[in-house]
Amino acid sequence: MSTASETVAFAWTAENEAEAQRHIAKYPSGKQQSAVMPLLHLAQKQNNGHVTQEIMEFIADYLGMPAIRVMEVATFYTMYNHKPVGKHHVQVCTTTPCWLRGSDGIVSACKKRLGVEMGGTTADGMFTLSEVECAGACVNAPVVAIGDDYYEDLTPESMTALLDALAKGEDVKPGPQNGRQTSAPEGGATTLKDFIAKA
Amino acid sequence: MPKLTIDGQEVEVAPGTTVLQACEEVGVEIPRFCYHERLSIAGNCRMCLVDMERSPKPIASCAMPVGEGMVIHTNTERVKKAREGVMEFLLINHPLDCPICDQGGECDLQDQAMAFGRSGNRYHENKRAVEDKYMGPLVETAMTRCIHCQRCVRFTEEVGGVEDMGALWRGEHTEITTYLDKVIESELSGNVIDLCPVGALTSKPYSFTARSWELKKTESVDVMDAVGSNIRVDARGNAVMRILPRLHEDVNEEWISDTTRFAYDGLKLRRLDTPYVKKGKSLEEAAWGDAFAAIKKKLKDVKGSEIAAVIGDLADMESMVALKDLLGGLGSKRIECRQDGTALEAGVRASYIMNTGIAGIEEADFLLLVGTNPRFEAPLVNARIRKATRKNGLKVANIGSAEDLTYKVDEFGDDATLLKKVLGGRHELSKALKAAAKPMIIVGQGALRRADGAQVLKAAHDIAEKYCVKEGWNGFNVLHTAAARVGGLDLGLTAKGGIEAIKADAEAGKLKVVFLLGADEFDTSALKDTFVVYLGTHGDEGVKNADVILPGAAYTEKSGTYVNTEGRVQRTAKAVFAPGDAREDWTILRALADVLEVKLGYNNLGELRARLVKLAPLAATLDTLVPAEWADFGAEGDVAEGGFGPAIGNFYLTNPVLRASKIMAECVEIREGNAEEATGTHG
Ligand code: SF4
Numbered sequence: 001m002s003t004a005s006e007t008v009a010f011a012w013t014a015e016n017e018a019e020a021q022r023h024i025a026k027y028p029s030g031k032q033q034s035a036v037m038p039l040l041h042l043a044q045k046q047n048n049g050h051v052t053q054e055i056m057e058f059i060a061d062y063l064g065m066p067a068i069r070v071m072e073v074a075t076f077y078t079m080y081n082h083k084p085v086g087k088h089h090v091q092v093c094t095t096t097p098c099w100l101r102g103s104d105g106i107v108s109a110c111k112k113r114l115g116v117e118m119g120g121t122t123a124d125g126m127f128t129l130s131e132v133e134c135a136g137a138c139v140n141a142p143v144v145a146i147g148d149d150y151y152e153d154l155t156p157e158s159m160t161a162l163l164d165a166l167a168k169g170e171d172v173k174p175g176p177q178n179g180r181q182t183s184a185p186e187g188g189a190t191t192l193k194d195f196i197a198k199a
Numbered sequence: 200m201p202k203l204t205i206d207g208q209e210v211e212v213a214p215g216t217t218v219l220q221a222c223e224e225v226g227v228e229i230p231r232f233c234y235h236e237r238l239s240i241a242g243n244c245r246m247c248l249v250d251m252e253r254s255p256k257p258i259a260s261c262a263m264p265v266g267e268g269m270v271i272h273t274n275t276e277r278v279k280k281a282r283e284g285v286m287e288f289l290l291i292n293h294p295l296d297c298p299i300c301d302q303g304g305e306c307d308l309q310d311q312a313m314a315f316g317r318s319g320n321r322y323h324e325n326k327r328a329v330e331d332k333y334m335g336p337l338v339e340t341a342m343t344r345c346i347h348c349q350r351c352v353r354f355t356e357e358v359g360g361v362e363d364m365g366a367l368w369r370g371e372h373t374e375i376t377t378y379l380d381k382v383i384e385s386e387l388s389g390n391v392i393d394l395c396p397v398g399a400l401t402s403k404p405y406s407f408t409a410r411s412w413e414l415k416k417t418e419s420v421d422v423m424d425a426v427g428s429n430i431r432v433d434a435r436g437n438a439v440m441r442i443l444p445r446l447h448e449d450v451n452e453e454w455i456s457d458t459t460r461f462a463y464d465g466l467k468l469r470r471l472d473t474p475y476v477k478k479g480k481s482l483e484e485a486a487w488g489d490a491f492a493a494i495k496k497k498l499k500d501v502k503g504s505e506i507a508a509v510i511g512d513l514a515d516m517e518s519m520v521a522l523k524d525l526l527g528g529l530g531s532k533r534i535e536c537r538q539d540g541t542a543l544e545a546g547v548r549a550s551y552i553m554n555t556g557i558a559g560i561e562e563a564d565f566l567l568l569v570g571t572n573p574r575f576e577a578p579l580v581n582a583r584i585r586k587a588t589r590k591n592g593l594k595v596a597n598i599g600s601a602e603d604l605t606y607k608v609d610e611f612g613d614d615a616t617l618l619k620k621v622l623g624g625r626h627e628l629s630k631a632l633k634a635a636a637k638p639m640i641i642v643g644q645g646a647l648r649r650a651d652g653a654q655v656l657k658a659a660h661d662i663a664e665k666y667c668v669k670e671g672w673n674g675f676n677v678l679h680t681a682a683a684r685v686g687g688l689d690l691g692l693t694a695k696g697g698i699e700a701i702k703a704d705a706e707a708g709k710l711k712v713v714f715l716l717g718a719d720e721f722d723t724s725a726l727k728d729t730f731v732v733y734l735g736t737h738g739d740e741g742v743k744n745a746d747v748i749l750p751g752a753a754y755t756e757k758s759g760t761y762v763n764t765e766g767r768v769q770r771t772a773k774a775v776f777a778p779g780d781a782r783e784d785w786t787i788l789r790a791l792a793d794v795l796e797v798k799l800g801y802n803n804l805g806e807l808r809a810r811l812v813k814l815a816p817l818a819a820t821l822d823t824l825v826p827a828e829w830a831d832f833g834a835e836g837d838v839a840e841g842g843f844g845p846a847i848g849n850f851y852l853t854n855p856v857l858r859a860s861k862i863m864a865e866c867v868e869i870r871e872g873n874a875e876e877a878t879g880t881h882g
Pocket residue numbers: 344345346347348349350351352375394395396397399400
């Protein structure tokens with residue numbers, strides 16, 4: 001089924017092979033197909049952020065299941081990408097809580113800074129911008145996921161700064177961008193203050 | 200047994216029944232799209248919502264098992280509203296293009312929208328559109344109409360046994376497709392057309408050719424293989440427009456194979472529609488009288504011993520009887536129905552039928568295949584085996600060439616001598632057969648066609664006697680590929696030496712006249728110098744060396760008796776008239792008998808059938824399985840080493856109707872192309 005002869009056949013790196021086996025070992029023997037999702041994810045990572053038909057067929061073979069069933073899973077979940085993405089995949093949450101907290105502003109800041117529309121990748125291949133549904137961190141809305149990390153409590157300014165830093169290859173700190181400690185109240189604790197003071 | 204109340208009626212049903220099935224039992228109709236009694240439960244369309252007391256919201260009745268004391272309502276205001284709601288959502292993304300849809304008039308969505316939907320539409324936004332998919336030459340797609348019930352996906356996976364179809368993406372973007380837009384690699388693929396409750400999957404060959412309500416429907420029986428699938432022939436005027444399955448739990452359930460469904464264009468192509476007589480080197484059109492006169496002239500100084508006849512694979516019993524009687528009147532008894540040279544003998548009926556029956560497969564717990572590939576020889580028998588492997592854990596073992604039969608098979612190699620070892624009692628298979636409560640063995644024509652076919656048959660008999668024939672259970676089965684074969688054997692139409700002797704005697708000049716009743720499956724070049732009368736439907740192998748051609752009627756054009764591989768007697772019905780000057784076969788033989796001054800003793804079909812029943816009493820037992828008495832058969836002797844050949848050539852080309860069909864030719868091209876591609880890249 002390999003269409004283009006120039007594509008190198010996909011194969012696990014030694015490290016990922018071990019990781020794949022670790023996932024498979026989580027399921028009873030004969031039920032190795034249950035590992036299809038973590039394996040797709042692993043392969044996507046190894047392939048710089050997207051899965052291909054070849055990868056899906058590789059995993060189908062690897063798990064002993066029909067290719068169409070792997071493809072069903074890989075297309076059902078939106079976190080598998082079917083087209084190449086930039087080095088940083090900027091996934092802006094625009095679901096209601098984030099939207100109420102100003103995700104529109106985040107979206108326009110991203111568009112402006114990166115010069116691409118939703119779904120677009122910058123010419124230098126550094127960034128891909130996309131819109132996602134609730135990232136599950138509404139408490140710190142608005143939220144953007146980049147790669148494996150979440151960046152929270154964003155403003156258009158902090159968003160732009162974040163992208164600037166990433167573009168320069170600087171280290172950035174994941175989590176709330178407004179100084180908040182994890183999901184504690186903004187501006188510090190509001191209860192048990194005495195307790196904290198004594199401690 | 201749980202008791203429940205449905206709309207005020209109390210019912211008691213078997214445990215594990217679903218609410219929907221319980222409703223059906225008391226005659227309450229529940230609308231549904233995704234539910235199908237022969238497929239797994241998906242519960243994804245929500246059309247079957249009903250009210251259950253003490254449940255805060257309506258339940259999906261297809262997926263809810265009954266419980267003791269349940270109180271179900273199907274006619275409340277809330278159920279009505281729920282159905283209207285589901286219907287409205289389903290129609291949001293449905294194009295409502297019924298006027299240009301082939302399903303129109305026989306569409307579940309259309310019918311249920313009328314019965315259970317609200318009138319009018321509140322959705323004014325854009326509808327989604329989905330690109331059509333390619334699924335091969337048989338299935339046409341209009342995927343915008345799909346409602347994602349996934350019946351097609353479940354059918355191909357569960358019944359067909361091929362993992363070719365799936366649902367990609369999700370929610371509003373869901374698309375049903377075959378993997379990489381390839382053809383469905385199943386011999387049963389056409390059934391998705393019937394299963395699709397909307398017009399998303401329709402018949403490609405039938406596309407835009409007719410409306411369901413203008414068709415005349417005739418209930419009949421198929422002859423493309425020896426299963427005898429029950430079919431409905433839909434015709435408009437004198438043309439067969441399509442063929443659909445008819446429910447028969449014991450034979451084809453509600454499926455038919457692709458050859459059964461799509462053979463019909465072959466009924467219109469390459470047809471013999473007028474008699475021909477050979478003048479010099481070429482065949483010329485002739486009048487009936489001239490054709491008969493030519494035969495009479497030839498027969499004038501021919502002795503009975505110089506005459507023989509060969510019965511084709513599609514012949515009905517009535518024509519066989521007429522031909523037998525005609526030959527008898529001419530002084531010959533040499534009439535042969537085994538044109539493939541199989542070693543089966545008439546006489547012991549148990550030796551040549553499927554004693555267990557097709558439905559019996561579901562009772563068996565061990566199955567040994569000998570020289571057969573049921574997937575191609577009888578797709579519906581194969582579907583039944585697959586069903587039994589999935590449902591009852593039937594174990595299947597094979598002696599013969601290893602093929603993909605869509606279920607797990609333990610392969611023991613392609614060597615006939617294995618049979619003797621199994622008989623020895625030490626072999627792994629002997630143990631498995633012995634351990635099984637209801638073991639069966641299916642012997643294919645590939646096994647019986649060898650030079651030592653009679654010895655193979657004997658070995659199979661002995662194995663069956665040792666392990667498979669018990670009180671109330673006969674596990675010995677012969678799988679036929681020709682619809683006419685069991686009927687022919689029931690009539691005792693075998694000649695000493697079989698087809699090979701006929702060929703040899705013809706070549707040696709010992710035979711002067713040979714009648715072919717639609718016999719197209721053997722090489723007729725041996726009959727080059729013999730006077731050949733071909734009575735059949737198509738310009739196929741049989742006419743190549745014919746001197747007189749008499750145009751007969753195909754299975755859709757006559758009422759004929761056929762006996763399927765189980766020994767079940769069934770009848771085809773006349774859906775259309777034979778083309779041009781062609782006539783029903785027995786009437787031709789009756790007229791010819793007059794010319795030849797032979798008295799047949801019957802003047803109409805009723806009288807002929809009375810004669811048929813006299814010759815083969817079982818022909819009177821319509822659609823019943825009469826247990827055959829077990830006896831000895833086959834011939835003692837050694838079985839030679841070596842494998843079994845295939846029983847049939849290409850699945851799509853096993854008889855003259857199929858070979859004339861353009862649809863079948865396309866199937867061959869596409870599936871062979873795929874096979875080549877597969878070996879090209881993988882091998
Ligand atoms: S194509 Fe037809 S059968 Fe298949 S999911 Fe769609 S509506 Fe159901």
